[in-house]
Amino acid sequence: MAKQYVTTIVNGDNVEVLCDPTQTLLDVLRDEMDMTGTKEGCGTGDCGACSVTLDGVLVCSCLVLGIEANGKKVETIEGMAQGEELHPLQRKFIDHVALQCGICTPGLLIASKALLEENPDPTEEEIRYWLAGNLCRCTGYHKIIEAVQDAAAEMRGN
Amino acid sequence: MGRAPSPFATKIPYEKKDLKIVGTNPTARGDAVDKVTGRARYASDISLPGQLIGRVLRSPHARANILSIDTSAAEALAGVKAVVTRDDFPDMAIEHAASGELMVNFRDVTRNMMARENVLYDGHPVAAVAATSDAIAKQALKLIKVEYEVLPHVIDVRDAMKPDAPILHEDQFTKGVEPKPTTPSNVAARMESKLGDIEKGFAEAEIIIEREFNTKPVHQGYIEPQASIANYTEGGLAEVWTGTQGHFVFRAQIAKLLEMDLSKVKVIPTELGGGFGGKNNVYLEPLAVMLSKKGKRPVKMVMDRDEVFRATGPTSGTNVKVKMGCTRDGRITAAQAELNYQSGAYAGSSLPLATITVFTRYDLENVSVVGHDVTTNRPKVAAYRAPGAPMVAFGVETVIDEMARECGIDCIDFRLLNAAKEGTQTHFGPKLGPIGYIQTLERAKVHAHMSEKLGPNQGRGVATGFWFTLGAETSATVNVGEDGTATLIFGTVDVTGGSRSAFAMIVAEELGIPYEKVRTMSGDTSALGFNFMTAGSRGTAAGSMAAVTATRKAIARMCEIAARKWEVEPDQVVWEDGKARPAGANVGDFAPMSVAELAKEAAWFGGTIAGHAEINVAQGGPGFGTHIVDVEVDRRTGAVKVLRYTLIQDAGKAVYPEFIEGQFQGGAVQGIGTALNEEYIYNDKGLLENAGFLDYRIPVASDVPFINTEIVEVPNPDHPYGIRGIGEVPIIPPLPAIANAIHDAIGIRMRDHPMSPPKVLKALKDQMIEDAAAQGTAAE
Ligand code: FES
Ligand code: FES
Numbered sequence: 004m005a006k007q008y009v010t011t012i013v014n015g016d017n018v019e020v021l022c023d024p025t026q027t028l029l030d031v032l033r034d035e036m037d038m039t040g041t042k043e044g045c046g047t048g049d050c051g052a053c054s055v056t057l058d059g060v061l062v063c064s065c066l067v068l069g070i071e072a073n074g075k076k077v078e079t080i081e082g083m084a085q086g087e088e089l090h091p092l093q094r095k096f097i098d099h100v101a102l103q104c105g106i107c108t109p110g111l112l113i114a115s116k117a118l119l120e121e122n123p124d125p126t127e128e129e130i131r132y133w134l135a136g137n138l139c140r141c142t143g144y145h146k147i148i149e150a151v152q153d154a155a156a157e158m159r160g161n
Numbered sequence: 162m163g164r165a166p167s168p169f170a171t172k173i174p175y176e177k178k179d180l181k182i183v184g185t186n187p188t189a190r191g192d193a194v195d196k197v198t199g200r201a202r203y204a205s206d207i208s209l210p211g212q213l214i215g216r217v218l219r220s221p222h223a224r225a226n227i228l229s230i231d232t233s234a235a236e237a238l239a240g241v242k243a244v245v246t247r248d249d250f251p252d253m254a255i256e257h258a259a260s261g262e263l264m265v266n267f268r269d270v271t272r273n274m275m276a277r278e279n280v281l282y283d284g285h286p287v288a289a290v291a292a293t294s295d296a297i298a299k300q301a302l303k304l305i306k307v308e309y310e311v312l313p314h315v316i317d318v319r320d321a322m323k324p325d326a327p328i329l330h331e332d333q334f335t336k337g338v339e340p341k342p343t344t345p346s347n348v349a350a351r352m353e354s355k356l357g358d359i360e361k362g363f364a365e366a367e368i369i370i371e372r373e374f375n376t377k378p379v380h381q382g383y384i385e386p387q388a389s390i391a392n393y394t395e396g397g398l399a400e401v402w403t404g405t406q407g408h409f410v411f412r413a414q415i416a417k418l419l420e421m422d423l424s425k426v427k428v429i430p431t432e433l434g435g436g437f438g439g440k441n442n443v444y445l446e447p448l449a450v451m452l453s454k455k456g457k458r459p460v461k462m463v464m465d466r467d468e469v470f471r472a473t474g475p476t477s478g479t480n481v482k483v484k485m486g487c488t489r490d491g492r493i494t495a496a497q498a499e500l501n502y503q504s505g506a507y508a509g510s511s512l513p514l515a516t517i518t519v520f521t522r523y524d525l526e527n528v529s530v531v532g533h534d535v536t537t538n539r540p541k542v543a544a545y546r547a548p549g550a551p552m553v554a555f556g557v558e559t560v561i562d563e564m565a566r567e568c569g570i571d572c573i574d575f576r577l578l579n580a581a582k583e584g585t586q587t588h589f590g591p592k593l594g595p596i597g598y599i600q601t602l603e604r605a606k607v608h609a610h611m612s613e614k615l616g617p618n619q620g621r622g623v624a625t626g627f628w629f630t631l632g633a634e635t636s637a638t639v640n641v642g643e644d645g646t647a648t649l650i651f652g653t654v655d656v657t658g659g660s661r662s663a664f665a666m667i668v669a670e671e672l673g674i675p676y677e678k679v680r681t682m683s684g685d686t687s688a689l690g691f692n693f694m695t696a697g698s699r700g701t702a703a704g705s706m707a708a709v710t711a712t713r714k715a716i717a718r719m720c721e722i723a724a725r726k727w728e729v730e731p732d733q734v735v736w737e738d739g740k741a742r743p744a745g746a747n748v749g750d751f752a753p754m755s756v757a758e759l760a761k762e763a764a765w766f767g768g769t770i771a772g773h774a775e776i777n778v779a780q781g782g783p784g785f786g787t788h789i790v791d792v793e794v795d796r797r798t799g800a801v802k803v804l805r806y807t808l809i810q811d812a813g814k815a816v817y818p819e820f821i822e823g824q825f826q827g828g829a830v831q832g833i834g835t836a837l838n839e840e841y842i843y844n845d846k847g848l849l850e851n852a853g854f855l856d857y858r859i860p861v862a863s864d865v866p867f868i869n870t871e872i873v874e875v876p877n878p879d880h881p882y883g884i885r886g887i888g889e890v891p892i893i894p895p896l897p898a899i900a901n902a903i904h905d906a907i908g909i910r911m912r913d914h915p916m917s918p919p920k921v922l923k924a925l926k927d928q929m930i931e932d933a934a935a936q937g938t939a940a941e
Contacts, residue, residue, distance in 0.1 A: 103823060104435045135864075138861060
């Protein structure tokens with residue numbers, strides 16, 4: 004199939020890329036743009052490791068076609084820290100040991116950031132249900148929930 | 162654990178001392194920033210210039226003979242650069258080797274990596290291709306013609322043991338039976354472990370309980386699928402980047418399977434996206450090397466999730482019979498078990514480990530354990546966190562709960578009455594050294610969790626677990642830079658991201674420099690001597706022994722530098738508080754020298770400062786834990802919700818306490834997943850029906866509560882810092898603890914795993930029918 008020309012804004016940068024119409028956004032990010040921070044755990048929308056936002060909406064990038072990103076804004080883990088300055092969620096994930104192997108971490112951070120943008124003061128239950136699409140096999144989620152709660156408090160200015 | 166303990170193994174006695182760094186929570190973890198920014202490099206993140214993409218063709222049958230394989234059409238497809246089948250790999254003779262906690266047989270390893278005469282499970286590799294794109298590689302797989310003769314299959318362990326079962330291997334005769342059987346069997350081996358006189362023990366018993374339990378295979382469920390990238394050069398050298406728990410063992414297996422010299426294979430371990438025992442085995446690596454050799458370009462291979470489920474090792478499905486007897490005052494007099502463990506397509510399950518861990522939490526006089534290792538048409542099993550132990554604990558810990566109730570004794574008191582302690586004779590050989598089992602039980606007894614009120618359909622369960630700490634070959638190098646900072650190169654794999662920080666803390670403590678001044682990094686197979694797999698909870702425990710040994714050699718070198726400078730004998734210099742000092746006033750009045758000062762002088766006084774260790778660490782320091790769980794059973798749906806969870810475990814010494822808590826929590830939640838949901842589901846054709854995370858449902862954040870943890874510290878006497886392995890114990894107790902809690906909630910004993918809603922619902926219905934029948938009888 005002929006490749007298609009796609010222009011998108013990834014983490015604030017204009018990016019032009021040729022992609023196969025069957026290629027997922029995940030594959031376009033990883034294989035065409037060399038942005039390997041977004042991970043693949045399943046390719047079927049069941050693990051959340053590939054979470055990114057598309058025009059601000061949290062999506063599994065393995066379920067989105069690359070060509071669907073045309074003219075849209077994509078935010079990935081690579082854009083989360085501002086230069087040297089880690090996002091509060093990134094810092095709190097480190098402080099609370101909310102990551103072990105770390106393969107789930109980019110997806111969890113992107114999903115948590117989307118949560119706090121929508122709900123700056125989520126309850127434990129709201130965090131657990133929001134993150135229910137992001138599998139982590141190492142941590143048992145305990146420290147992830149604590150990290151999100153703590154980051155939310157800091158971002159609210161408490 | 163794989164092989165016999167060596168008399169030359171290294172033990173360093175526990176040194177009781179005040180610690181400045183070990184036991185704190187470092188603010189900067191070596192791996193963390195890269196992991197939260199997406200910079201950490203896992204195997205599938207690596208690409209090489211000119212790389213091809215490799216894909217595997219897998220068996221669509223549970224069991225079939227391979228009559229022919231025709232790859233000509235695939236080879237003719239534009240963009241296909243290499244195709245490999247059984248014809249590209251040499252056959253291997255029977256030869257056993259340790260690979261993590263399980264043993265492997267190279268005759269079978271080569272067949273599991275690429276089928277030869279037959280396929281023995283859904284997903285068994287039959288061919289592999291390398292092409293210029295993933296799409297072409299997938300298209301090429303469709304062009305490979307394989308002619309199969311489909312044969313009857315067997316999935317369940319009990320069915321496989323029946324006399325009329327389809328036999329997987331015509332040349333497999335049960336080992337461990339006298340006289341040697343004359344007919345082949347799916348039972349690859351029978352093993353035993355005995356202590357005392359079991360008949361006498363049952364004769365002394367006033368209460369005897371005998372039960373049967375069944376468990377389904379579960380998968381490690383690491384989120385990162387297997388991935389490897391190999392580059393075979395014209396000079397006959399192979400480089401392999403891969404996600405592994407043991408790059409040295411992988412190098413040995415790749416070299417063996419491809420008949421290469423060890424020195425010609427270099428394996429570079431990448432960041433690992435979860436393993437839990439499942440990344441102790443080669444799957445893609447030899448294929449990628451062979452494809453690279455034939456295709457003359459680097460080859461990258463990444464499994465899809467369904468390949469991970471279909472073709473990488475889950476645990477054994479098991480059938481376990483437990484019979485135990487005790488006196489009315491709660492003293493266990495006899496403990497007997499029969500363990501039937503699936504090994505998958507080839508012999509070699511975790512049975513040897515299960516056999517020796519069955520009753521090891523208890524101080525028993527009369528024990529008899531018999532086990533069978535049984536081949537079935539499933540992927541070859543792999544280790545999974547405390548391999549084999551949760552299934553036996555399911556049986557033993559629920560029978561213990563029943564006995565305690567029968568005696569009218571609190572279930573923790575019952576365990577305390579029979580608890581293993583220092584000096585307890587195990588049924589598999591050694592006597593236990595100092596252990597923290599009793600402490601975990603006592604802490605559980607007084608824990609606030611125990612006094613939380615329970616509502617209707619809610620119940621509380623307790624269970625305990627035990628696991629070894631593996632030792633084995635371990636190497637490390639410490640280099641002290643000219644500026645006085647230190648780099649530790651370790652050869653174990655930092656499977657969770659905690660051990661590289663723990664090592665840095667220990668090296669900093671030894672050298673007397675700040676934690677931030679120590680960098681730790683993983684060394685590839687060319688950087689260090691052989692390191693055994695990171696398995697058996699040994700990562701931090703054994704790795705730190707090598708780190709301490711290497712650091713102390715660097716310290717000896719620094720004392721030598723000071724001695725040369727001061728013109729005294731090396732034994733007149735001591736190392737204290739991070740400085741070389743004169744051993745006494747009579748040595749002379751020399752100002753103590755710090756690491757940085759010594760590093761500056763090193764070149765003149767003989768060369769740079771380094772220390773290295775190549776040791777075989779003694780196995781030891783077993784870990785014990787006690788778990789308490791509260792559940793609620795929904796009588797309409799059969800769903801079991803975990804309300805509260807508490808875990809108390811002996812860590813020996815918690816080097817990095819918050820990280821240990823995290824590993825405890827992760828292990829407990831894996832155990833909850835095992836207990837309530839996870840199972841392999843096969844259809845009547847022997848094909849796996851739930852090869853994805855949607856249908857193989859691992860716990861998500863909303864399934865579980867916070868997991869309370871408490872760390873007990875009873876130092877391991879054979880480790881300078883008292884460290885015990887901690888990674889595996891936490892997955893053992895959840896299955897029986899939840900079963901006990903369900904019984905407490907609704908009065909039903911669940912003995913078939915998983916305790917998923919349909920099973921619990923059926924048990925509730927059966928209970929209603931029984932109750933109604935009993936009432937009917939009573940009314941007559
Ligand atoms: S890779 Fe997209 S959800 Fe798993
Ligand atoms: S940290 Fe390993 S999967 Fe989450």
